[in-house]
Every structure is written in structure tokens, then in C-alpha cells.
């Protein structure tokens with residue numbers, strides 16, 4: 001079987017460039033601790049304890065969004081989890097970075113600034129083109145090896161994920177290794193009974209894009225979140241737009257055709273919310289039945305409790321349940337009913353269950369559920385559902401190519 005090299009294969013005393021995924025929720029400018037820090041800390045502390053010189057790359061948010069912030073706070077949170085000092089340089093690949101990298105001693109850890117602050121990072125391009133960018137050409141010669149631990153970003157063809165493996169011997173970090181093994185095994189697993197996928201969250205494009213590829217594997221989709229509102233809009237309800245153009249309008253434009261074709265061809269496979277929740281004039285949670293929504297007046301922030309009651313029996317009758325994305329803005333307790341109700345229903349059954357996504361998996365901890373209540377809690381969202389389709393993840397492919405090239 002084609003595979004990549006891991007930290008077990010990394011020679012001693014290397015100058016290593018490591019890609020993590022520390023992309024986190026940000027509330028009022030404050031980066032929120034989450035599983036991504038504790039999981040990546042395992043790779044970072046192992047590399048530090050074995051005496052490598054370590055520079056870390058990661059991204060945060062997308063340009064133009066509130067969550068697009070510096071990684072300065074991430075360095076402190078990561079240091080706490082890893083039990084080692086993590087220095088930070090507010091530069092991606094300029095002179096300041098090169099000086100700090102050259103200054104590293106054995107066991108030192110340095111976090112570079114948000115990779116998405118360089119223009120070279122973001123466009124989805126072929127690996128060869130990324131490998132030729134100033135970003136990759138400048139940083140790569142400073143290192144002996146590249147380690148990719150960012151399984152949850154492995155579905156993106158960005159420079160820090162697919163460019164470096166063409167220039168450096170490349171290895172999978174511990175998170176990449178364990179997530180890849182777990183998610184590949186899950187993708188290959190066959191279930192006799194019903195398989196349900198709960199689809200929510202804000203990144204509707206990621207999930208809608210793979211729904212058609214998953215229709216053989218998944219018997220029913222239960223919808224909520226932004227993705228659910230886009231489906232409701234296609235079904236003729238006046239919801240799912242005008243609130244935040246990036247969330248709704250842009251994703252509607254990108255996905256309208258696919259949504260309509262999924263609804264046309266597989267209507268019986270897709271269950272939409274029968275009610276939604278919003279914030280009323282007194283600032284309280286209020287609910288409204290879908291059929292009573294006659295015009296667009298407010299933003300909907302959760303599925304309603306009637307929908308949760310509709311979804312519970314479907315979950316109870318399933319042999320496997322996959323969750324991708326929250327069903328509402330669960331960070332605000334008033335709008336946690338959908339996400340928590342569905343997660344608790346899953347935790348109460350003995351079905352095989354996977355909860356994916358940096359944000360969604362955070363709801364488990366926030367609302368007092370245990371990771372053990374689920375078969376697998378992935379810190380990957382988009383990458384894990386893409387893996388379920390059996391389609392290769394670009395960044396994983398590049399790790400494999402690097403191993404084959406050097407064999």
C-alpha cells in the first residue's frame with residue numbers, strides 16, 4: 001500500500017519545518033483553546049524532546065474575516081499544552097524569520113506568523129507552482145526536513161501544505177498519522193444498518209461539494225446550520241441569505257446547482273429542519289415553524305426543538321452517525337439546543353459515531369459531554385468528510401510522493 005514516512009523515520013538532529021493546523025475560534029479578538037492545540041502539542045513536544053530545531057507554520061482564519069488574526073496568542077496556548085517554550089516571530093518568510101530560524105538551538109520551538117498573511121499561500125494551485133513561489137523557495141533551504149501534521153487542512157492545495165514536500169524530505173506528524181489512519185479505516189468500513197450524516201456548520205461549500213459522492217455510503221442527511229438554510233432556501237423558504245454575504249450569498253451562488261440537483265434526485269435522503277430559532281426583540285431564543293416563515297426578517301441561529309425531536313429517532317435507528325458542522329451557533333447557549341440535542345442523542349446510543357471539525361468538536365467539551373461518548377472525535381471537518389468519499393487529500397498525496405521519490 002502507498003504510504004508516507006512518519007516521525008519514526010525522521011533522522012536525528014534535523015532543522016524541521018512543521019505545518020500544524022491551529023485554526024481556532026476567535027471571540028472578541030481572543031483565540032479560544034481547543035483540541036487542535038492539545039493534539040498538535042504531542043508532535044511538537046516529541047520533536048523538541050528529541051532535539052530537533054523546530055519552526056512551526058499554521059494559518060488562522062481567512063483574509064477579510066474577523067478570525068483572520070496573528071498567531072501570537074497561539075504560541076502561548078500551544079506552549080502550555082506542549083510543556084515547552086514556543087517563541088513567536090511576527091513575520092512569515094522575511095529577514096526576521098530567517099534570522100530567528102538560524103538562531104534556533106536543539107529543542108527550540110519557533111512559531112512563524114499566520115501563513116495566510118503571505119500572498120503566496122492561499123491560491124489553490126498545483127504543487128509544482130507552489131514549490132516555485134518566493135515563500136517556498138526562501139524558506140525551504142533553511143531546513144533539512146518538512147513535517148506535515150495538519151491533516152485537517154490536507155484538503156487544501158495551499159503553498160505550506162503542498163509546496164514544501166517537493167523541496168524537502170517530508171514526514172507525517174503524529175496528528176496527520178493518527179487522523180489519516182482512523183479516517184481511512186472509517187471510510188473503508190461497511191455498515192449493515194442505516195448510516196446518517198448530520199450536516200451543519202458554516203463551511204457549506206465543503207460539505208455540499210461531497211454530498212453527491214457520499215450518497216452511496218450515507219442513507220440519510222440531517223441538515224442544520226448554514227448548509228441547512230441553503231437547502232431550505234432551495235426548497236422555497238425565504239431563509240439563508242442577506243445576513244452575512246460570505247456565509248449565505250456567496251455559498252448560495254457557488255452551490256445552488258448542486259443543492260437543487262441533490263434535492264431533485266435524492267429528496268427522500270435529505271431531511272430539512274421543520275422549525276428554526278432566532279433572537280427575539282427581548283434578546284430571548286424564539287422558535288418558528290418553517291411554514292410560518294413568509295418573509296425574510298431575521299437571522300436564524302439554530303434549528304428548533306421540533307427539528308431536534310424529528311432527528312432523534314433517525315439517530316436512534318442508525319448503525320453509524322457522522323457529524324460535520326454544528327446545527328446552530330452553539331457558542332451562545334441560547335442557540336446550542338440543536339447541536340447539543342443531536343450530540344446527546346448520538347452519545348445515548350451505541351451506534352458507531354464520528355464527530356468532526358475544529359468548532360463542532362469543541363461543543364462536546366463546552367457542554368459537558370465526554371470524548372468517550374463517541375467512537376472518534378476528529379479535529380478535521382472538511383478533510384474528514386472528503387476522506388469519507390475515498391478521494392485522496394492533496395497534502396497527504398504530497399507526503400506519499402515525497403516518500404516514493406526518496407525511496
Ligand SMILES: Nc1ncnc2c1ncn2[C@@H]1O[C@H](COP(=O)(O)OP(=O)(O)O)[C@@H](O)[C@H]1O
Nearest residue numbers: 201202203225301327328329357358359360381
Ligand atoms: N445558522 C447559523 N448561522 C451562523 N453560524 C452558524 C449557524 N449554524 C452553525 N453556525 C456556526 O458553525 C460553526 C461551525 O462551522 P464549521 O466551521 O463549518 O464547522 P467545523 O469547524 O466544526 O468544521 C460554529 O462555530 C457555529 O457557530
Ligand SMILES: O=C(OP(=O)(O)O)[C@H](O)COP(=O)(O)O
Nearest residue numbers: 021023152153357358380381382
Ligand atoms: O478549520 C479547518 O477546516 P474545518 O472547519 O473543515 O475543520 C481548516 O483549518 C481549514 O481551514 P479553511 O476552511 O479556512 O481552509
